[in-house]
Amino acid sequence: MPKQKEQFNEMRLHTIQKIKLAGLKLFAKKGLAATNIKEIAKEAGISLGLIYHYYNSKEELYLSLANEAMEKSQNAFDEITRQSGSIKDKLSFFIDSYLNGVKKEDGIYYFIIISQPYLTGNEEEDQKLNEKKMLAIKNLEVLIREGQKTGECVHGDPFQLSVTFISATQGIASFKLMFGESFVLPEKDLLLRILIK
Amino acid sequence: MPKQKEQFNEMRLHTIQKIKLAGLKLFAKKGLAATNIKEIAKEAGISLGLIYHYYNSKEELYLSLANEAMEKSQNAFDEITRQSGSIKDKLSFFIDSYLNGVKKEDGIYYFIIISQPYLTGNEEEDQKLNEKKMLAIKNLEVLIREGQKTGECVHGDPFQLSVTFISATQGIASFKLMFGESFVLPEKDLLLRILIK
Amino acid sequence: MPKQKEQFNEMRLHTIQKIKLAGLKLFAKKGLAATNIKEIAKEAGISLGLIYHYYNSKEELYLSLANEAMEKSQNAFDEITRQSGSIKDKLSFFIDSYLNGVKKEDGIYYFIIISQPYLTGNEEEDQKLNEKKMLAIKNLEVLIREGQKTGECVHGDPFQLSVTFISATQGIASFKLMFGESFVLPEKDLLLRILIK
Amino acid sequence: MPKQKEQFNEMRLHTIQKIKLAGLKLFAKKGLAATNIKEIAKEAGISLGLIYHYYNSKEELYLSLANEAMEKSQNAFDEITRQSGSIKDKLSFFIDSYLNGVKKEDGIYYFIIISQPYLTGNEEEDQKLNEKKMLAIKNLEVLIREGQKTGECVHGDPFQLSVTFISATQGIASFKLMFGESFVLPEKDLLLRILIK
DNA sequence: CATGAATGAGGCTTCATTCAT
DNA sequence: TATGAATGAAGCCTCATTCAT
Numbered sequence: 001m002p003k004q005k006e007q008f009n010e011m012r013l014h015t016i017q018k019i020k021l022a023g024l025k026l027f028a029k030k031g032l033a034a035t036n037i038k039e040i041a042k043e044a045g046i047s048l049g050l051i052y053h054y055y056n057s058k059e060e061l062y063l064s065l066a067n068e069a070m071e072k073s074q075n076a077f078d079e080i081t082r083q084s085g086s087i088k089d090k091l092s093f094f095i096d097s098y099l100n101g102v103k104k105e106d107g108i109y110y111f112i113i114i115s116q117p118y119l120t121g122n123e124e125e126d127q128k129l130n131e132k133k134m135l136a137i138k139n140l141e142v143l144i145r146e147g148q149k150t151g152e153c154v155h156g157d158p159f160q161l162s163v164t165f166i167s168a169t170q171g172i173a174s175f176k177l178m179f180g181e182s183f184v185l186p187e188k189d190l191l192l193r194i195l196i197k
Numbered sequence: 198m199p200k201q202k203e204q205f206n207e208m209r210l211h212t213i214q215k216i217k218l219a220g221l222k223l224f225a226k227k228g229l230a231a232t233n234i235k236e237i238a239k240e241a242g243i244s245l246g247l248i249y250h251y252y253n254s255k256e257e258l259y260l261s262l263a264n265e266a267m268e269k270s271q272n273a274f275d276e277i278t279r280q281s282g283s284i285k286d287k288l289s290f291f292i293d294s295y296l297n298g299v300k301k302e303d304g305i306y307y308f309i310i311i312s313q314p315y316l317t318g319n320e321e322e323d324q325k326l327n328e329k330k331m332l333a334i335k336n337l338e339v340l341i342r343e344g345q346k347t348g349e350c351v352h353g354d355p356f357q358l359s360v361t362f363i364s365a366t367q368g369i370a371s372f373k374l375m376f377g378e379s380f381v382l383p384e385k386d387l388l389l390r391i392l393i394k
Numbered sequence: 395m396p397k398q399k400e401q402f403n404e405m406r407l408h409t410i411q412k413i414k415l416a417g418l419k420l421f422a423k424k425g426l427a428a429t430n431i432k433e434i435a436k437e438a439g440i441s442l443g444l445i446y447h448y449y450n451s452k453e454e455l456y457l458s459l460a461n462e463a464m465e466k467s468q469n470a471f472d473e474i475t476r477q478s479g480s481i482k483d484k485l486s487f488f489i490d491s492y493l494n495g496v497k498k499e500d501g502i503y504y505f506i507i508i509s510q511p512y513l514t515g516n517e518e519e520d521q522k523l524n525e526k527k528m529l530a531i532k533n534l535e536v537l538i539r540e541g542q543k544t545g546e547c548v549h550g551d552p553f554q555l556s557v558t559f560i561s562a563t564q565g566i567a568s569f570k571l572m573f574g575e576s577f578v579l580p581e582k583d584l585l586l587r588i589l590i591k
Numbered sequence: 592m593p594k595q596k597e598q599f600n601e602m603r604l605h606t607i608q609k610i611k612l613a614g615l616k617l618f619a620k621k622g623l624a625a626t627n628i629k630e631i632a633k634e635a636g637i638s639l640g641l642i643y644h645y646y647n648s649k650e651e652l653y654l655s656l657a658n659e660a661m662e663k664s665q666n667a668f669d670e671i672t673r674q675s676g677s678i679k680d681k682l683s684f685f686i687d688s689y690l691n692g693v694k695k696e697d698g699i700y701y702f703i704i705i706s707q708p709y710l711t712g713n714e715e716e717d718q719k720l721n722e723k724k725m726l727a728i729k730n731l732e733v734l735i736r737e738g739q740k741t742g743e744c745v746h747g748d749p750f751q752l753s754v755t756f757i758s759a760t761q762g763i764a765s766f767k768l769m770f771g772e773s774f775v776l777p778e779k780d781l782l783l784r785i786l787i788k
Numbered sequence: 789c790a791t792g793a794a795t796g797a798g799g800c801t802t803c804a805t806t807c808a809t
Numbered sequence: 810t811a812t813g814a815a816t817g818a819a820g821c822c823t824c825a826t827t828c829a830t
C-alpha cells in the first residue's frame with residue numbers, strides 16, 4: 001500500500017518546522033551571508049540536501065522567514081487596531097506583546113529578522129522588505145497621531161516619534177539576543193513613556 | 198625626513214584613507230560577510246592586491262575600522278564628561294554630536310559599524326567588540342545616574358534607560374542609511390525627552 | 395499461472411513500458427548526463443522510486459535501451475539479408491524501414507539513441523556500444539560490396555560508402571528530432587542514390 | 592612599476608587560448624552536461640578558479656565556443672561564395688576544407704561542437720544555436736539550387752539534398768572522433784557524388 | 789508493488805589570499 | 810608601491826540512490 005498522503009504531509013510539515021526554526025535562529029544570530037546551509041541542516045538535525053526539497057535556495061528560505069516575520073508583525077498591529085480602548089491602552093498592549101515576544105526563543109528571532117539591516121542583495125526583494133519595514137513605522141505613526149489628538153501622546157512629529165520608538169525596540173531586541181539571559185529587558189513604563197505623556 | 202620619503206608617506210596615507218572609506222561604506226551597508234575585497238578595491242579605486250599591503254586580511258580591515266569607530270565614540274564621551282555644565286547640557290551636547298555625525302557620510306558609516314550585530318566569527322575579537330559596545334551603554338548609564346540625582350533625568354533603571362536610548366540612536370542611524378536623503382532625522386528634543394524630564 | 399499473478403505481471407510490463415518510453419524520449423532529446431531520474435519518473439507518470447524496482451541505476455536503464463536499439467537495428471538488417479531480391483531491392487527496403495522508423499515517435503528515439511555520441515563513461519560498456527555501432531556499418535558494407543559485384547552499387551571504398559550513408563541517416567534523424575513536424579524527410583530515391591548507380 | 596598592460600594582456604590571451612582548446616576538446620568528446628569544469632581546468636593545465644576569470648559559467652564557455660564554431664563555418668561558406676568558378680568547383684573546395692578541418696585536432700572539435708545535438712537547456716540560446724545550424728543547411732541549399740540550374744547538381748529537393756549532405760559530413764566527423772587515427776575519412780569524390788552528377 | 793522523503797557525494801561557483809612582475 | 814592573474818578551499822546546489830511505510 002502506498003504511504004498515506006496524510007502521513008507524508010505530516011512528515012513534510014515537521015521537517016519544514018525544523019528547517020524554519022534552525023534558519024530563523026542562525027539568520028537572526030549571524031545574518032544571511034554568514035549563515036551557511038550546512039549549519040542550518042546541522043541545527044535542524046537533517047541532511048543538507050533536504051532543505052532543498054522545501055526551499056529552492058538559501059535566499060528563498062531567508063525571504064520566506066522574513067516575510068513571515070513581517071506578517072506576524074502586521075497581524076499583531078491589526079489586532080491592536082481592532083481593540084477598543086484608549087490609545088494608551090493600545091500602546092500598552094503593543095509593548096506587552098513586544099516584550100513577551102522578545103522573551104520567547106523564536107519570538108526574538110522573528111523580531112531580529114525584521115530589523116535586520118543586511119538583506120539579500122536581490123534588489124527587488126530587498127525593496128519589498130524595506131517597504132514592509134516602513135509599514136510598521138507607518139502603522140505606529142497613525143496610532144501616535146490619534147493619541148496626540150486625544151492628548152495622550154507626547155508632542156512632536158509622529159513619524160519621527162514612531163521611528164524612534166521602533167528603533168528602540170529593535171535595538172533592545174538586538175542587545176537581548178547578544179547578551180542573553182543576563183540582559184534584563186526595560187520595564188514597560190520606560191518604553192511607554194517615549195510616546196505617552 | 199628627505200622629501201622623497203615624505204612624499205611616499207603621503208601617498209601611503211592617502212591610499213589607506215581611500216581603503217578605509219571604501220571599507221567603511223561597504224561594511225556598513227552590507228556587513229562583513231557580504232562585502233568582498235574586490236568590491237572594496239573597486240570602490241577605493243585601487244587594485245585588489247594593494248589592500249593587502251596595508252591590511253593582512255579582510256577581517257583585519259574590518260576590526261581596524263570597528264575599533265576606530267569605538268574609539269571615536271569613546272572620545273566623544275570623554276569630551277562630554279570633561280565639559281562643565283548640567284547633565285542636561287551634556288546630554289544635549291551628546292545628541293547634537295550624534296545627529297551631526299549621522300548627517301555626514303563617513304560619520305554614519307562609523308555609527309553603523311558600531312551597532313553592527315554580526316561580527317567576525319572570531320570569538321575573542323567579537324567578545325572584545327561586544328564589551329566595547331557595552332561600554333557606551335555604561336558610559337551613558339553613569340550620566341543618567343547623575344542626572345537622576347540632580348533631578349534632571351527621568352526615573353527608572355539607569356541601565357535600562359541607557360540601553361533604550363542607545364538602541365534608539367542606533368536604529369535611527371540604520372533607517373537613515375536605509376532610506377538616505379528622504380529620511381528626516383528626529384528633532385533633538387524628541388531624543389532628549391527619553392532621558393530628561 | 396493463477397490469475398492474480400498474471401495481472402501483476404501485466405502491471406509490471408505496463409510500468410516497464412512506461413519507464414522505457416519516458417527514458418527513451420528524454421535520453422534521445424537530452425542525452426544521458428543531462429537527463430535525470432526525476433524527470434523520467436514524471437514523464438512516465440510514476441514515482442521516482444519505482445524506477446529502481448525495475449532498473450538498478452540510471453545507467454542500467456540507458457544501457458538497456460541502447461542495447462535494445464542496437465538489437466532492433468541488427469534484427470532489421472538480418473531480415474533484409476534473409477530476403478530474396480536484388481541488392482537494390484534490399485537497400486530500398488532498408489531505407490523504407492528507416493524512413494518509417496524515423497516517422498514514428500519511439501522509432502526515432504531508438505534511432506537517436508543508437509547514434510548518440512556521448513556514452514556512459516563506463517569504458518567497458520562504451521566499448522561494447524561502439525563496437526555494435528560499427529557492426530551496423532560493417533553490415534551495410536557487406537551489402538555494398540555485393541552490390542558492387544553485381545554492378546548495382548556505385549564505385550568506391552565500401553566501408554567509406556557505408557559510413558557516409560549511415561552518417562547521413564543518423565544526421566537526418568537528428569534534424570528530424572530537432573525540428574519536429576516542420577522537418578520534411580528526404581525522399582527515398584535521394585538516399586538510395588548515395589549507394590546505387 | 593606596475594606590470595605593463597601589454598604583458599597582462601598577453602597572459603590573458605594565452606590563458607584563454609588554453610581554456611578554449613581544453614573546453615573544445617572535452618565538450619566535443621563528452622558533451623556539455625558530462626564535462627566538468629575540473630576536468631577542463633586539468634586539461635588546460637590551470638586552476639579551476641581561473642576559468643571563472645574569463646567565463647561566468649561553464650555554459651558561457653560552451654556557448655562562446657559553439658558560437659565561434661558557427662562563425663568559422665559561416666566564414667568558410669562566405670569564402671566559397673565569393674570564389675569564382677563552377678558550382679562543382681565550389682563544392683569541391685567546400686569538401687576539401689571540410690576534410691582538412693576534420694583532420695586537424697581543433698578543427699574536428701569545432702566541427703563536432705556545431706553538430707552537437709544536446710544543448711544548454713537555456714531555451715533562448717538553444718534556439719539561436721539551432722537557427723545557426725539551419726543556416727548552414729540553407730547556405731548549401733542555395734548552392735545546390737544554382738547547381739541544378741547549371742545542370743551540375745543531381746535532381747531532387749535542394750533542401751533535402753543539403754540536409755543529407757550536411758548530415759553525412761557531421762556523422763563522419765563524429766565517427767572520426769570516435770575511432771581516431773584508425774578511421775579513414777571518405778574520399779572527396781565519394782562525398783562530391785552525393786550532390787554532383 | 790508503490791511512494792516520495794531523506795541522504796550525501798560531487799559538481800558549479802565564489803572569493804580571500806598569494807605572487808610574479 | 811602597485812597590479813591583477815592565479816590558486817584552491819569552502820560554500821551553494823543537484824541529483825542518483827536508499828529506505829521506511
